[in-house]
Amino acid sequence: MNTQKGESSPMVFLLSHFSFPPSPLTVNPSPLTFHPSPLTFNPSPLTFHRFLNMSYTASPNRYDGFPAHFRRCGKSGILLPKVSLGLWKNFGERRPLDEAKELLHHAFDNGITHFDLANNYGPPYGSAETNFGRVMHDSFRPYRDELFIATKAGYDMWEGPYGNWGSRKYLFSSLDQSLKRMQLDYVDLFYSHRYDPVTPLEETLQALVDIVRSGRALYVGISRWPLKATRFGFEYLRQRDVPCLCYQGRLNLLDRAVVDEEILEAVRQEGCGFVSFSPLAQGLLTDRYLNGIPADSRMRTDITLKEEVLTPELLQRLQEFRKQAAECGESLANFALRSVLQEEGVTSVIIGASNKAQLDENLKVMSSVN
Numbered sequence: 001m002n003t004q005k006g007e008s009s010p011m012v013f014l015l016s017h018f019s020f021p022p023s024p025l026t027v028n029p030s031p032l033t034f035h036p037s038p039l040t041f042n043p044s045p046l047t048f049h050r051f052l053n054m055s056y057t058a059s060p061n062r063y064d065g066f067p068a069h070f071r072r073c074g075k076s077g078i079l080l081p082k083v084s085l086g087l088w089k090n091f092g093e094r095r096p097l098d099e100a101k102e103l104l105h106h107a108f109d110n111g112i113t114h115f116d117l118a119n120n121y122g123p124p125y126g127s128a129e130t131n132f133g134r135v136m137h138d139s140f141r142p143y144r145d146e147l148f149i150a151t152k153a154g155y156d157m158w159e160g161p162y163g164n165w166g167s168r169k170y171l172f173s174s175l176d177q178s179l180k181r182m183q184l185d186y187v188d189l190f191y192s193h194r195y196d197p198v199t200p201l202e203e204t205l206q207a208l209v210d211i212v213r214s215g216r217a218l219y220v221g222i223s224r225w226p227l228k229a230t231r232f233g234f235e236y237l238r239q240r241d242v243p244c245l246c247y248q249g250r251l252n253l254l255d256r257a258v259v260d261e262e263i264l265e266a267v268r269q270e271g272c273g274f275v276s277f278s279p280l281a282q283g284l285l286t287d288r289y290l291n292g293i294p295a296d297s298r299m300r301t302d303i304t305l306k307e308e309v310l311t312p313e314l315l316q317r318l319q320e321f322r323k324q325a326a327e328c329g330e331s332l333a334n335f336a337l338r339s340v341l342q343e344e345g346v347t348s349v350i351i352g353a354s355n356k357a358q359l360d361e362n363l364k365v366m367s368s369v370n
Contacts (some may be wrong), residue, residue, distance in 0.1 A: 056139040058146075059109035069111055069366040073273030073347045076245055078219070080148065082341055082366045084114035085359075086277065086350040089304075091131050092122035101135050106356045108143070110363055116248075116275070116350050117182070118152035118193055119174045125157055129181040136183050147188075151178045152223060154193025166196030166204035175216050190217035191248060195225040205236045212242045219245035223277075227263050234270045244272050248350075251276040251343065253285055253321060253336050254314075259343070268345040276340050279349040284309070285336035290318060330368070337365040 070079040085107045091100045104115070121128035129151065140147060153174035156164045163170060175190055190211055192204055208220040221244055222233050230247065237244045247267045249258040255278075258264045267274045280286055282305045288297055289310055299305045318332070325335030340349050353359035 065111045071347050075271035080114045080348045084348045084350045085112050086116040086352045087128040088121050090354045092127040104135050114148045116150050119157050133181050133183040149187050150189035152191035152193035166199045168207040171207045187217050189219045191221040191223045193223050209240045209242045221246035223248040246273040248275045250278045252279045252281045254281050273347040274345050276349045279340045286333040334365045338369050341369045
């Protein structure tokens with residue numbers, strides 16, 4: 001812009017008639033002010049705790065038992081602790097959140113990295129995932145990459161025709177809801193929770209494939225499928241480069257159906273991992289019921305374990321197991337857990353400890369079996 005001699009430019013005129021607050025650059029031009037050291041923000045768990053005002057810091061000794069306390073999940077690159085924590089009945093709305101949080105902290109502090117959930121765990125449905133999500137937000141967020149979180153869908157979850165079984169719509173919708181409840185971007189493992197005899201297997205299995213490809217889960221598994229469907233599922237998933245990581249089934253001293261029906265053998269042949277749920281038969285394989293039925297026991301308070309199950313014949317078998325355990329110098333519970341972990345092909349057992357003392361007792365088995 002050209003101006004005659006003695007005339008002010010428009011810019012000079014504006015600057016002379018308006019005042020501006022001093023720029024930080026003018027006040028302190030030191031480059032150190034605007035180039036903070038990388039050490040100012042250190043993305044370690046401890047720094048995140050301070051930044052988010054968290055009260056939990058994981059024990060520095062949580063991996064003292066690694067690698068001896070872990071097993072490879074089939075032929076995969078995943079290692080799981082021999083003992084995993086399930087959130088089926090003990091982490092719903094009936095339990096104060098502080099107690100649930102304390103038990104989850106204690107589990108992780110003692111090397112349990114695998115937490116097993118499902119969409120309908122509670123009670124009520126969804127509440128176990130919601131509470132886990134709160135702990136995830138408050139405590140576990142800095143440790144997300146150290147955790148292996150599994151959930152499932154297959155049983156009834158909501159009303160109507162799309163809230164149950166194994167359709168593509170149900171599996172995708174359920175997992176999206178689970179991720180929201182748990183405050184996660186993805187789960188490590190997603191299971192088809194049960195075999196659907198009506199929905200084509202191809203639909204269920206392709207949904208699992210696409211769930212991995214969508215980034216919602218890193219791995220997939222199947223639970224409680226019969227042998228023929230299991231073998232078909234293994235082949236279908238393998239051919240699409242999304243191999244089945246894990247089969248979850250019931251296995252304990254009182255229920256060996258997965259062995260008798262050759263499911264465990266098929267799992268071994270496939271190079272798939274096997275995780276046992278209910279290894280203590282909902283508490284039957286502990287000292288809990290040897291001298292009667294306690295008033296606060298699951299048999300008294302929960303419809304999933306009925307009193308008529310405890311027949312004289314069963315009680316006699318439990319007494320025999322207890323005698324064998326005593327001869328081995330261990331509790332009935334640890335004897336039962338060890339018997340499952342000694343089965344060839346078993347990766348981990350899922351326990352449902354309701355307090356730290358139970359958890360500590362069950363964790364002893366990790367050192368007593370190879």
